[in-house]
Amino acid sequence: MEPLNWVSAGNLLERSTGVGETKQASLAEQENREVIVVGGSAAGLFTAAKLARGGRAVRVLDSKPELDPAPRSLIVTHHFRNLLGPAAAASVKNEIRRFELFTDGRSAQIALRDPDLIIERARLIPALAEDARQHGAQFSYDTRFLSLGPNARALRLEVESGGQKEELHADQVIGADGATSRVARTAGWPPVETVPLVQAIVKLPADCPPDTTRVWFVPDDTPYFYWLIPENENRGALGIIGEGSGQETKKRIEQFLEKKGMTALEWQGARIPVYRKWIPVRRRIGNGEVFLVGDAAAQVKVSTVGGIVTGFRGAQGVADALLAGTRSTELRELRRELGTHWLIRRALHYFQQRDYSQLVDLLNDSTRESLGEINRDESTKLLWNVIRRQPRLVLLGLRGLLMGKRAQ
Ligand SMILES: Cc1cc2nc3c(=O)[nH]c(=O)nc-3n(C[C@H](O)[C@H](O)[C@H](O)COP(=O)(O)OP(=O)(O)OC[C@H]3O[C@@H](n4cnc5c(N)ncnc54)[C@H](O)[C@@H]3O)c2cc1C
Structure with a gap:
């Protein structure tokens, strides 16, 4: 396997190799240096909290005028609770205990041992x-990051704050500014590919239990899938990930809603990153360092396009490395995880209707148990368990991969 293209937090480790005292001195030095986090959403705030807790001076910049996130329901695995601890409880508003998969008149049910959580973004942020803030992080809203470059000590940032251009200085900058990250662009990372995600908030159909997520595979409409995630017993979010333009994707979902006899109460949508390969999360610019976390580093599970938990894990990895000055195992595990999701997506991406029908038929009792038993944030384990219990799925997956090769 290719080594992580990232060694340590700055020259900290290089200077300390084999010399414990030098490392201690460097860590003490680090504590007084400011880290600027660009982007005050899920991944940026998680990183800021970890760094501030660890004693670093942290400033969070966000272009939004104030902290006022729009309400949005998100589905996450129960790993969310492990990462956030007791703080997670405030954002959880529903639990999902079952998945129902539909394709071409067939269906299969998967019960989850550990329920997925429906969280409210307007409470989480x-x-x-x-x-x-409680751990000392400072916040600057209405502050848009424009560019960065080296200065004598480390990094100089140009920002626009309240209509005025300003210069800021930092030793490390964390780009947590989403899929179209300007930090990534100005620091020289190549752009990340994105796909449109469109969601309609709908009245929950009477036959859909509030603890069950529905998934429809309709390969003529999308190589991904449609989903219906209940927010509570009255409302749910019906969504699609498309390819191409957001408008085409919206048209597809409108037709799907009509077929299902549902009406959109409101619309949500944005472009989200597609993970294709690991994006090294650190770059050195002069004497400073720039890191990426969350959507800015495409830390999104490409099989299901969930980015909250994986973004937290990326943030945790960067914070661990900055605080301890060592290579983070969290990032290595995240890389493996995202790679497995990419493999699953590549196998599914060229599935036709008959392949999905076969997939649902093959999900026999033991395989379904496997899927439900293991957290989707441990996808490698999940994949092996499923394959062990239903080897014919390997052939189906390989066929998908071969179809993908032919289509390229
Ligand atoms: C409709 C929708 C539904 C989704 N559903 C789910 C789901 O159910 N489960 C799940 O796990 N994931 C879901 N996702 C994906 C998830 O929301 C993202 O992966 C996650 O929000 C990424 O967080 P982030 O902090 O990396 O980036 P973002 O949330 O994109 O935050 C970027 C922040 O940077 C700020 N910013 C941007 N540019 C600048 C600049 N130049 N200067 C200063 N600040 C800047 C922005 O104002 C913003 O606050 C969904 C996404 C969408 C759009």
């Missing part, structure tokens, strides 16, 4: 911000 303020809770993360409060945690960071």
Whole structure:
């Protein structure tokens, strides 16, 4: 396997190799240096809170005028609770205990041993911000990051704050500014590919239990899938990931809603990153360092396009490395995880209707148990368990991969 293209937090480790005292001195030095986090959403705030907790001076910049996140329901695995601890409780508003998969008149059910959680983003973001603030992080809203470059000590940032251009200085900058990250662009990372995600908030159909997520595979409409995630017993979010333009994707979902007899109460949408290969999360610019976390580093599970938990894990990895000055195992594990999701997506991406029908038929009892038993954030384990119990799925997956090769 290719080594992580990332060694340590700055020259900290290089200077300390084999010399414990030098490392201690460097860590003490580090503590007084400011880290600027660009982007005060899930991944940025999680990183800021971890760094502030670890004693680093942290400033979070966000282009939004204030901390006022729009309400949005998100589905996450229960790993969310492990990462956030007791703070997670405030954002959880529903639990999902079952998945129902549909394709071409067939269906299969998968019961989850550990329920997925439906969380409210408008509660999560303020809770993360409060945690960071309590540990000393400073916040600058209405502050748009424009560019960065080296200065004598480390990094110089150009920002626009309240209509005025300003210069800021930092030793490390964390780009947590989403899929179209300007930090990534100005620091020289190549752009990340994105796909449109469109969601309609709908009245929950009477036959859909509030603890069950529905998934429809309709390969003529999308190589991904449609989903219906209940927010509570009355409302749910019906969504699609498309390819091409957001408008085409919206048209597809409108037709799907009509077929299902549902009406959109409101619309949500954005372009989200597609993970294709690991993006090294650190770059050195002059004497400074720039890191990427969350959507800015495409830390999104490409099989299901969930980015909250994986973005937290990327943030945790960067914070661990900055605080301890050592290579982070979290990033190595995240890389393996995202790679497995990419393999699954590549196998599914060229599936036709008959392949999905076969997939649902093959999901016999033991395989379904496997899927439900293991957290989707441990996808490598999940994949092996499924394959062990239903080897014919390997052939189906290989066929998908071969179809993908032919289509390229
Ligand atoms: C409709 C929708 C539904 C989704 N559903 C789910 C789901 O159910 N489960 C799941 O796990 N994931 C879901 N996702 C994906 C998830 O929301 C993202 O992966 C996650 O929000 C990424 O967080 P982030 O902090 O990396 O980036 P973002 O949330 O994109 O935050 C970027 C921040 O940077 C700020 N910013 C941007 N540019 C600048 C600049 N130049 N200067 C200063 N600040 C800047 C922005 O204002 C913003 O606050 C969904 C996404 C969408 C769009």
